[in-house]
Amino acid sequence: MRLARRHLLATAGAALALPRLGQAQGLTKVTLRLKWLPQTQFAGFYLAAERGYYREAGLDLTINPGGPNLLTENLVASGNEQFGLSGGMDSVFSAREKGLPILCIGVAHQVTPFVFVAKADGPVKTLEDFRGRKATAWFTGAHLVLYGMLASRGIPRDALSITPQQVSVTPFVNGEVDVVAATWYNELNVLKARLGGVEKLKLFVAEDYGITVPRDTVIANTAFAQQNPRAVEAFLRASIRGWKASAAEPEAAVAAVMKIAPTIDRAHQEAMLPEALRLMQAGAAARHGLFAIDPAAVKKAHDFFVEHRVLAGPIDLAAAFQPQYLDAIPLPERLA
Amino acid sequence: MTGAAERLDAQLTVAAPPVGRVKLSLNGVARSFGAVRALDRVDLSIAEGEFVTLIGPSGCGKSTLFNILAGLLEPDPGGTLLLDGAPAPSGSLLGRIAFMPQRDLLLPWRTVLDNAILAAEIQGQKKREARELARSMAAEFGLKGFENHYPQQLSGGMRQRVALMRTFLFDREVMLLDEPFGALDALTRALMQRWLLDLWSRYRRTILFITHDIDEAIFLGDRVTVMSARPGRITLDRTIPLPRPRQPSLLTAPEFMALKRELLEAVEEESLKAFAANGP
Amino acid sequence: MSWRTLPRLAAPLLLIALLWEGAVLGFGISPFYLPPLRQVLGAIAALWPAYQSAFLVTLAEATAGFAMGALVGIAGGIAFAHLPRLRRMVLPLFVVSQTVPVIAFGAIVVLWFGNTLAAKAAIAFYLTFFPVTVNTLAGIEAVDPRQVALLRSFGAGSRELLWKLRLPAALPRIFTALRLSAPLALAGAIVGEWFGATQGVGAMLLAALFNEQVVAIWAAILAAAAVGSALFALVALAERALVFWREEL
Secondary structure, three states: OHHHHHHHHHHHHHHHOOOOOOOOOOOEEEEEEOOOOOOHHHHHHHHHHHOOHHHHOOEEEEEEOOOOOOOHHHHHHOOOOOEEEOOOHHHHHHHHHOOOOEEEEEEEEOOOOEEEEEEOOOOOOOHHHHOOOEEEEOOOOHHHHHHHHHHHOOOOHHHOEEEEOOOOOHHHHOOOOOEEEEEOOOHHHHHHHHHOOHHHEEEEEHHHHOOOOOEEEEEEEHHHHHHOHHHHHHHHHHHHHHHHHHHHOHHHHHHHHHHHOOOOOHHHHHHHHHHHHHHHHOOOHHHHOOOOOOHHHHHHHHHHHHHOOOOOOOOOHHHHEOOHHHHOOOHHHHOO | OOHHHHHHHHHHHOOOOOEOEEEEEEEEEEEEEOOEEEEEEEEEEEEOOOEEEEEOOOOOOHHHHHHHHHOOOOOOEOEEEEEOOEEOOHHHHOOOOEEEOOOOOOOOOOOHHHHHOHHHHHOOOOHHHHHHHHHHHOOOOOOOOOOOOOHHHOOHHHHHHHHHHHHHHOOOOEEEEEOOOOOOOHHHHHHHHHHHHHHHHHHOOEEEEEEOOHHHHHHHOOEEEEEOOOOEOEEEEEEOOOOOOOOHHHHHOHHHHHHHHHHHHHHHHHHHHHHHHHOO | OOOOHHHHHHHHHHHHHHHHHHHHHHHOOOOOOOOOHHHHHHHHHHOHHHHHHHHHHHHHHHHHHHHHHHHHHHHHHHHHHHOHHHHHHHHHHHHHHOOOOHHHHHHHHHHHHOOOHHHHHHHHHHHHHHHHHHHHHHHHHOOOHHHHHHHHHOOOOHHHHHHHHHHHHHHHHHHHHHHHHHHHHHHHHHHHHOOOOOOOHHHHHHHHHHOOOHHHHHHHHHHHHHHHHHHHHHHHHHHHHHOOOOOOO
């Protein structure tokens, strides 16, 4: 009883003390707001924090998870948070279009991180078979990729039913939906597990239809970045160190995440990490290193969204995407 | 007897003056509520140490009179109210006269002892001292062994005794008792009456006692006053020449019966008036 | 709490446990909808330190907000009872504040306080203070006017009336409000944790929900129930100590 009470007090005390004043000298106090709940999609950041890479780089960094009710761009724009891992390029475009003071300092997933999935033993074998079927996609950008894929084969988007996708993939598993969106690192693993292996699935990959929408953009508050370019650079450098360590020691990376969120499923997290790493090391990353901002990919994605009228008009890409913080880090350090 | 009780005894009995000095005097005291005249020119004078009972039909303005005497209600301008011969405007009466309402109004979160000392405590007396005094008086009020009980654990008679003790401990020379035994059964009521007389003979407070019960009024009072139906005024003021100490056998004595008959007629008349005016 | 209350509390819990296990076994319910209790308890046991600290974090958040809400509510009720002008000016604002849905409020609070205990406590506070204010006010106003008259005849001023009569007499109603508010404070803390918290039962619930870990969802629900029970028990103990004089509750 006494022990429990002391524990309670200690926990309450620790929680109360969270907005700590007077940090260790010389460290800049910053936060990173993630786009979703803790999982190995973000393992590199957690491992870097656990191993003190941010401290070594002069930053006292707190990682705040995202969630269903949060928009990373808004929180970073408010200035309460300095860094964020945001949605796709489209999130950056639309935040800039709205005039939010954020800028993109890096891109994590170099290729489209999701695929569209049908059941291998079902009626959908080719994109042509989407006609008359039921598909779901996240209306935070994934639906546009689907429109683009359909357009590339001359299929009008109203030839099938496309509705917003909820978090659960259960409707697809139960056969209520024919085609579902799935990230390589998360839902696809769930589908493999629930339907009995990848051979039970038919995948439709955006890149096969000439579309690439890099996602998981790293953003910073504009004013903070302009006043603290060294801190931004230090943040990227320590994050890259964390991700390289995660690639080299995946068990340690999974453990770092599990320490933060002990109740999540370890096997699922172990399966997620290599997929997340693959997406980060793909495309431009091979030549320009982790978090590389590929101007060609940015331009292509931008034009794609302008074409689909997601954006009212072109935006100033040079102002929105600023690779100079990344470029200040020597290339060999950045290469995976 | 403990030191504290002796001290109280001294306080209470030392100045038992010869009956005769006027303690409380009302002259043409009236009160209206809007168009309703509740009290109509009440004239009443009570001598020091006197026990005066007041009877009247329900709704005759007895409570209005009591609230005025307790300082809770302002009388209409015009009349005079003297306490110890000095004019007493309404506000100044708060805390000067010990008032005991019909219901015991005990606080359920206070023990018997703490309820009894409530008034003393509000008057700024030290809690410990007040408790000590109350403890020493508990036996006298038939509450020995119940000092630390809560009101809800007591019988109606006991609760009434706690309320009386509270009134006594609120050390004031004039006590207003508003039908204190009205809710008790006949047997308990008779016991309480004798017990009250016993207390009064020892402490000699000036008492104005409201009741519905003519037997009670005669048995207790030095004088019985009758109040008229609304608007209330004193219509009869009868001295009760029965000797004290009074015993229960008195209730069946012929002189008692004669007084009762006389008062009954007066009260009945008022009740009929009230009935005609307001309905039952 | 006496030795007799323990079996009185344990019996319904045991009954629920039996019904749960029985239903799962008897009706062959898919574990996707309702996993066996054994499995849920097993999951909690396997990660006991994690569940324990989540329990304590959420309990601390809810209790902090609840305590603040109770204090502000009681003080507000007293102030409104004594100052009719203040009541006319401020009470409508209190009412309007309650028309903002707590979810919308949560989004603002996370902007103001970030990921801190204060953020969750603020939401728990937001859900708590209003019912306590209203009930304190009602409790004070329901005091028997004859009792007020009696104490005034003893010479009591407004301060003495408040401490010796009004506040104690209002306690039963205040505690009614506190009993109603305790689960609200828990809901507030959990909603607060849905806005990017790293710790607590609500954060666990959210992670389990979005990872479709059915067992973990039920484990988080049990943990939340434990927090709610602890909070309720605190209120009940306080009530028993302070409102002992009221007839059996």
